[in-house]
Amino acid sequence: MPRPADxxxxxxxxxxxxxxxQESGLATFRDPxxxxxxxxxxxxxxxxxxxxxxxLVHGFYNARRAQLRGVSPNxxxxxxxxxxxxxxxxxxxxxxxxxxxxxxxxxxxLLHMHGALREARCTRCAAVLPWEEDLSTATPCPRCGTAGxxxxxxxxxxxxxxxxxRIGRALDRCDLFVSIGTSxxxxxxxxxxxxxxxxxxxxxxxxxxxxGSALFDEARHGPATALVPALxxxxxxxxx
Numbered sequence: 261m262p263r264p265a266d267x268x269x270x271x272x273x274x275x276x277x278x279x280x281x282q283e284s285g286l287a288t289f290r291d292p293x294x295x296x297x298x299x300x301x302x303x304x305x306x307x308x309x310x311x312x313x314x315x316l317v318h319g320f321y322n323a324r325r326a327q328l329r330g331v332s333p334n335x336x337x338x339x340x341x342x343x344x345x346x347x348x349x350x351x352x353x354x355x356x357x358x359x360x361x362x363x364x365x366x367x368x369x370l371l372h373m374h375g376a377l378r379e380a381r382c383t384r385c386a387a388v389l390p391w392e393e394d395l396s397t398a399t400p401c402p403r404c405g406t407a408g409x410x411x412x413x414x415x416x417x418x419x420x421x422x423x424x425x426r427i428g429r430a431l432d433r434c435d436l437f438v439s440i441g442t443s444x445x446x447x448x449x450x451x452x453x454x455x456x457x458x459x460x461x462x463x464x465x466x467x468x469x470x471x472g473s474a475l476f477d478e479a480r481h482g483p484a485t486a487l488v489p490a491l492x493x494x495x496x497x498x499x500x
Contacts, residue, residue: 280440342496353371359377434460436463
């Protein structure tokens with residue numbers, strides 16, 4: 261059974277974006293040399309793109325899935341996992357990242373709002389399956405046996421993010437909101453700080469100011485591998 265939260269401690273919501281995984285060697289989307297500079301989103305990350313050219317979309321995500329085998333969680337991922345394990349109050353880690361670095365670091369109170377790269381979803385039977393290998397239009401679904409229906413379990417543009425009800429409840433209760441490594445450009449995640457502003461302490465940890473940096477009570481700029489462990493140490497000092 262999950263341990264009861266300590267109501268004397270602040271309830272925390274943490275949002276992470278591509279910047280936290282960049283230091284593990286994963287490319288971001290919006291940097292000058294990022295993935296969206298080489299590929300247009302409408303070519304690869306929409307249901308229409310998948311219907312039009314599934315082989316192209318599968319090839320893109322197969323390469324990204326393969327890249328995960330060569331990277332590891334960094335000090336920022338590990339610090340957040342330590343916070344998860346040791347924080348007696350409420351905590352929810354919401355990530356926009358589809359990589360599994362938070363999972364491998366050991367975070368449990370974790371929600372992948374944009375889906376997971378190491379999962380496949382069948383458009384025919386709706387099964388969601390762990391997936392490590394390449395996908396193609398010839399790959400049969402292990403659940404229903406139909407070929408051609410499997411797609412990456414990724415939230416594409418125009419689709420509803422995962423767990424919005426749970427995120428909304430956590431934001432309603434939170435006393436501390438921390439945004440780490442985000443651009444401040446991707447909605448609905450970019451709106452979270454505005455939802456809690458004025459009733460929760462808000463902190464941005466980012467390599468440089470995000471598009472929404474002015475909305476935060478406090479902004480610390482620098483590498484996530486330095487800033488996140490420092491903040492976690494401050495928080496854990498409050499609970500002994």
